[in-house]
Amino acid sequence: MNKIKRHLLVAAALLAGLLPSARAFGPLANLVGEQAPLVVLVNDVPGLVENWKEGPLARTWNDGQVREFFAPLHENLKTAEWDGMLKQQIGHSAKEILAFVRGGALIAIPSLEGWQERGREEPPVLLVAELGENTRKIEELLTSKAYMEKAKITRLTEHYAGATLYIDEFGGGKNVKSVAWLISDGNLYCSPSRQLVAVALDAARAGGVRDAFGKSERFLRMTERAGNNAHVLAAINFQAIYPVFDAYMKAQAANPENRAGMMIDLANLGSTLGLDALGDIYGAVTLGKDSAESMSGLTYSAGRGLLKMLAFGEGPLPKPAFLPADSLTTVVGKFKISDSFTALEEVVQAALPMIFGYYQNTLSSLNQQYGIDIKRDLVGSLGDDFYMIQRAPAGETAVPGQLDQAVVISLQDERLFASTLGKLITGSGAGESILAKREYLGATLYSTAGAGANAFGWAVANGHLIIGFGASVGTVESVLQGMAGKIDSFWDKASVASALSEVPSDAFGFSYQDTAGLVSNFFDVLALLAKTKQPVPGMTGDDGKTPELVNPEAKPGIETLRKYWDYNFAYNQRDALGIYSRAKTVYKK
Incomplete structure (x- = not known):
């Protein structure tokens, strides 16, 4: 070979x-x-x-x-x-x-x-x-x-x-x-x-x-989205692959060794998951003199099975002022979590009926124990606006290169959600030994007690659930500061405004990245691995060790990287045939 x-x-x-x-x-x-x-x-x-x-x-x-x-x-x-x-x-x-x-x-x-x-x-x-x-x-x-x-x-x-x-x-x-x-x-x-x-x-x-x-019409649709200047176009036709997959699963189902104790219907797994409705997975790349662009598409004939879980909402994009300007990555989107959760239940019920029965019994028991309805009061209270933030933590961290991250989800009924979550916390015994509780800018912030490499915390405030994790819960605090109008807003950045000028009004998702900051963070991780001699997964020799990759003492500063990197943004759209994304990396001029 x-x-x-x-x-x-x-x-x-x-x-x-x-x-x-x-x-x-x-x-x-x-x-x-x-x-x-x-x-x-x-x-x-x-x-x-x-x-x-x-x-x-x-x-x-x-x-x-x-x-x-x-x-x-x-x-x-x-x-x-x-x-x-x-x-x-x-x-x-x-x-x-x-x-x-x-x-x-x-x-x-x-x-x-x-x-x-x-x-x-x-x-x-x-x-x-x-x-x-x-x-x-x-x-x-x-x-x-x-x-x-x-x-x-x-x-x-x-x-x-x-x-x-x-x-x-x-x-x-x-x-x-x-x-x-x-x-x-x-x-x-x-x-x-x-x-x-x-x-x-x-x-x-x-x-x-x-x-x-x-x-073919498929190719014409792909090239229409990719543009005539694309350098590379790659397409996987799942309709041509599915018969091979389906035949293999049916053969496995017919094997007597696989039938004993089987909890899943292998013969019909593909259709249960909706894989038979998948069309094309494709992408294209164009390298220009001032920017690099890429696009991708996922097409299907029916939104069922796993595809039904892709419950993206409709534009226009929400633009809350509380998103911090100093984030390395900001993601904004419309996503119907409640609908996606229901679709997941349907898939599990069809593919794993025994496990679904156990899930229903457990859920019913919890509801009776705490006097709540978890699906209705928790999942059902979640709104359609979704945000994700990554920031470089302030000061030294337990793990160099680890980012502070937060997920923010709008709430349809903040009071009901907070009350239900409180009953779960109290009833489960997650008291002061596990959670630290403090007031911050008019909100109650819960976080894992004690310091550590992996922090976790959340707050419910101003019609949103804010979940933080990573090196610290600093990003939760930053979002709360934004809600109080105490920090600069992400939307006021000139580069963000420039990116938004290229985003169509029907986009349901938008992301923005400070590429120099992310590259710098990646270099931090490489330097840490070199200093601690930690093996890099997938890059070890027969002795289990990773060959030297970098000289940590020569790590370039952020100012060096900002000479070459500016920002990257992407947006997402959908129609009756599929879901599409387009990304653009803007070069530093």
């Missing part, structure tokens, strides 16, 4: 270089059918690479202070050594390959039909790259004796439709792997499946396949 991945390294490099194209994603979108489970289209990578160099991430990475901070990582990556090895194996470095490649690119899984029955390790992937004027150079590279010897390739060739089709084999015995590829009409076609390469070439010469993805 490692050898086949090394062989595909060249193809991956080829896919990285693309011609600017006014056609957006052009004819490549027509090489696979509308029912392809996965399609990734890439366009205008020279422009993308050029704009990437001017973006904040690349500029931050190349900053002298930041490079000093990440000096251990540079040493561990051994980039120069890896590049030299690549040049030794194929005669060119990665940068050199990138420099002489041109064209658009397609990465796709055209079909999952018969995949499970064949017992394949991975679904067959198709890669197509438009090579442009450097076609001959690339073909000479891939067919060179030096490349074949270094990569230890056994090569078979055949003629297909006037082109030479290569089948490169790696390994031996039961571990043999193969990659089929050919170059024709300025395009590179590559796949573990010879048939996919042949079908793709035929489709290209015929102007596309029947019922092509690029001519």
